[in-house]
Amino acid sequence: MSSWNSISMEILYGVLGWISILCWALASYPQVILNFRRKSVVGLSFDYLILNFTKQSSYLIYNATLFFSTTVQKQYFDKYGYDQMIPVALSDVFFPFHSIILILVVSVQIVFFDRGSQKVSKASIAILVAVWFFAGACFFMALPTHSWLWLVSIFNSIQVFMTFIKYSPQAFLNFTRKSTVGFSIGNIVLDFSGGVATLAQMSVQSVDQGSWVNFLGNIGKPLLALVSIAFDLIFFYQHFVLYHIKASRVSFQRDPESTDSEPLIKDSDHLQGIGTTS
Structure with missing residues (x-):
């Protein structure tokens, strides 16, 4: 296994890795807090939630296996060369x-x-069943030859695919409601920061090693960042341009799908950035 050529680059790599993971990890909290304050989940796509669960489960399987399994690491070195570094850090397992x-x-x-009237769509349920059936079939295909690197790479591909489609239901829900109320913009700010930090982290490793193989060996990681950034920009546009609500009007805003008789958010909530996308 290759070692770092520069201690400063190694430190920078670790710092950027934890910055990206902390941003992505903390991105979940504004939504939890928003739901608790409103005592409502109206405005949050349930399809997004269950698709994200499959995405994160697949990502955990890939990262944890490649980080902890010496067998899979050996197969990785056999394929990409023993002068390369494993492109997964402990922070990638934590996230x-x-x-x-x-x-x-x-x-x-x-x-x-x-x-309100929100529920999980049949389309999302069908996607989940198809994805896990496909993963199970791949496991039995890998079993005879012990192709574990190929198998975990399948899970990496699944998480990229799920990342691409998991945001779509939320973006569509915002479009149909003509509002981002109920989906926290704080999530998106942190998610965007995490994506940028991830690309910077991988670039640091490539510069130090003089090779871009780490992007190819863990293609799911940069694709995850790029897809997340792309959708974050869509949510920014929806929140700040398409469905922007001035603070003077927010206190009177009610959600037509909610049975709650109280305003969705107060002026102070809006000024803090609570009550919109992620």
Whole structure:
């Protein structure tokens, strides 16, 4: 296994890695807080939530296996060369594990808080069944030859695919409601920061090693960042341009899908950036 050529680059790599993970991890909290303050989950796409659960589960399987399994690491070196570094850090294992916990917390909120007429679509359920059936089939295909690197790479591809489609239901829900109320913009700010930090982290490793193989060897990681950034820009546009609500009008805003007789958010909430996308 290759070692770092520069101690400063190694430190910068670690710092950027934890910055990206902390941003992505903290991105889940504004939504949890918003739901709790409103006692409502109206405005949050349930399809987004369950698709994100599959995405994070696949990402955890890939990162944890490549980080902890010496067998998979050997197969990685056999394929990409022993002069390369494993493109997964401990922070990459922490992020999806933490995200799954937060998803479960929001799921509990959905059970107890006002959810209006929202529900999980049949299309999302069908996608979940198809994805996990495909993953199971790949496991039995890899079993005879012990192609574990190929198998975890499949999970990496699944998480990229799920990242691409998981944001779509939320963007569509914002479009149909002509509002981002109920989906926290704080999530998006942190998510965008995490994506930028991730690309910077991988670039630092490539510069130090004089090779861009780490992008190819863990293609899911840069694709995850790029897809997340692209959708973040869409949510920024929806919130700040398309469906922007002036603070003087927010206190009178009510959600037509909610049975709550109280205003969705107060002026102070809006000024803090609570009550919009992520």
